[in-house]
Amino acid sequence: RKEVEQDPGPFNVPEGATVAFNCTYSNSASQSFFWYRQDCRKEPKLLMSVYSSGNEDGRFTAQLNRASQYISLLIRDSKLSDSATYLCVVNPTGTTTGNQFYFGTGTSLTVIP
Amino acid sequence: DTGVSQDPRHKITKRGQNVTFRCDPISEHNRLYWYRQTLGQGPEFLTYFQNEAQLEKSRLLSDRFSAERPKGSFSTLEIQRTEQGDSAMYLCASSLLAVSYNEQFFGPGTRLTVL
Numbered sequence: 001r002k003e004v005e006q007d008p009g010p011f012n013v014p015e016g017a018t019v020a021f022n023c024t025y026s027n028s029a030s031q032s033f034f035w036y037r038q039d040c041r042k043e044p045k046l047l048m049s050v051y052s053s054g055n056e057d058g059r060f061t062a063q064l065n066r067a068s069q070y071i072s073l074l075i076r077d078s079k080l081s082d083s084a085t086y087l088c089v090v091n092p093t094g095t096t097t098g099n100q101f102y103f104g105t106g107t108s109l110t111v112i113p
Numbered sequence: 114d115t116g117v118s119q120d121p122r123h124k125i126t127k128r129g130q131n132v133t134f135r136c137d138p139i140s141e142h143n144r145l146y147w148y149r150q151t152l153g154q155g156p157e158f159l160t161y162f163q164n165e166a167q168l169e170k171s172r173l174l175s176d177r178f179s180a181e182r183p184k185g186s187f188s189t190l191e192i193q194r195t196e197q198g199d200s201a202m203y204l205c206a207s208s209l210l211a212v213s214y215n216e217q218f219f220g221p222g223t224r225l226t227v228l
Contacts, residue, residue: 043221044219103156
């Protein structure tokens, strides 16, 4: 079983729409969670960390559900510039010990005018 | 630019040749990671360093791959006797070990093509 699983999409949504991505992880001891954004042929860039209580940054909201072992990303009022691949990232062992980071395959989003 | 840098950005080589890539992390970051990414996949962890110590290596890192970070600053990744299956984007990332989240910052990557 993969450490991190994502629906690869693609998601094609109109401008202004709300879209949500989910990601499941297999290691219940995972401590750190992130969403990264990757544009075509570019490096991944941190979009936001995911905190236990959930967190919001403008139009983006991240949630963590430890009981069901999934994290989610909600994008409201989609913009054309949101078109990218969104990568779910899980660090199973926390910040002070072993430090493999596991990436999902990414979910492709295209926002259509 | 004070971000992570990688050199070269592109490398084309013939099968069987050796290649070496360099990564310069953000200057105060003590952790450095190497990843490999192929089309349609997320980055796959290869190895990571804390300062000059290589603390973890993936099973993906065969004997043909070696990484170093001799002074705890820049790092090199060498691939010996390259194979066509080594063609990928090789990404370097760095982070600062801290009490809170250990966010990684990526370099632009080195795209390797093995002919």
